[in-house]
Amino acid sequence: MNAMKSLVILISGRGSNMESLLAAVSAGTLPARVAGVLSNRADAGGLATAAALGVPTRVVDHRAFADREAFDLAMAEAIDAFAPDLVVLAGFMRILGDGFVQRYAGRLINIHPSLLPAFPGLHTHRRALEEGVRIHGCTVHFVTPALDHGPVIVQAAVPVLDADDEASLAARVLAQEHRVYPLAVRWFAENRLRLKEGRALLDAPQDAGGALIAPFVPPAPPPLST
Numbered sequence: 001m002n003a004m005k006s007l008v009i010l011i012s013g014r015g016s017n018m019e020s021l022l023a024a025v026s027a028g029t030l031p032a033r034v035a036g037v038l039s040n041r042a043d044a045g046g047l048a049t050a051a052a053l054g055v056p057t058r059v060v061d062h063r064a065f066a067d068r069e070a071f072d073l074a075m076a077e078a079i080d081a082f083a084p085d086l087v088v089l090a091g092f093m094r095i096l097g098d099g100f101v102q103r104y105a106g107r108l109i110n111i112h113p114s115l116l117p118a119f120p121g122l123h124t125h126r127r128a129l130e131e132g133v134r135i136h137g138c139t140v141h142f143v144t145p146a147l148d149h150g151p152v153i154v155q156a157a158v159p160v161l162d163a164d165d166e167a168s169l170a171a172r173v174l175a176q177e178h179r180v181y182p183l184a185v186r187w188f189a190e191n192r193l194r195l196k197e198g199r200a201l202l203d204a205p206q207d208a209g210g211a212l213i214a215p216f217v218p219p220a221p222p223p224l225s226t
């Protein structure tokens with residue numbers, strides 16, 4: 001039997017996605033071990049959550065380094081000390097350089113709060129509202145040097161409602177983030193997901209019949225028989 005895969009999770013803030021991964025591990029739905037949680041910020045709320053759950057934490061403060069390369073190298077050394085199979089970016093708010101990304105090619109994933117390639121970068125919910133899109137969502141993707149543009153692993157879509165503001169839309173998307181990130185990591189942990197020739201290859205059941213329509217359009221009634 002293969003050894004259980006180990007993860008390192010990188011955060012910068014509250015860490016709710018990290019928590020959803022830790023919850024899936026303890027519920028037994030994610031067959032992996034979280035070796036450590038790392039942050040570029042000592043005040044990231046998620047660090048206390050991880051520590052309370054007995055997960056080792058480390059801080060590599062980006063302000064202590066003269067440039068991005070030096071920070072990336074220190075972060076990579078901190079990661080490698082845990083020898084993880086997969087590096088999981090979960091609300092990690094620093095752009096990582098090409099050298100870092102190449103070092104973890106095929107084993108570095110991110111979650112982004114939009115349906116990529118729409119709305120890369122920041123303030124995705126505000127921009128979705130400004131553009132008036134009817135469907136929004138989140139994306140888990142392999143990280144490549146192009147910011148928020150790596151091969152897509154899984155996406156979840158939500159409707160945008162007329163009454164939405166940034167907070168309500170963010171909350172609807174976040175609930176889906178907490179579903180799809182543990183799922184994507186589980187596929188990796190089960191050796192059902194890999195990066196090949198710039199595509200995410202997935203060995204998982206796929207349903208070709210589904211359609212998501214927002215606003216919801218009720219199905220037409222069956223034709224009357226004559």
Ligand code: GRF
Nearest residue numbers: 014015016017091111112113
């Ligand atoms: C999430 O919306 C994630 O998609 C984005 O930053 C947010 C982090 O939230 N990259 P949390 O720290 O996981 O609660």
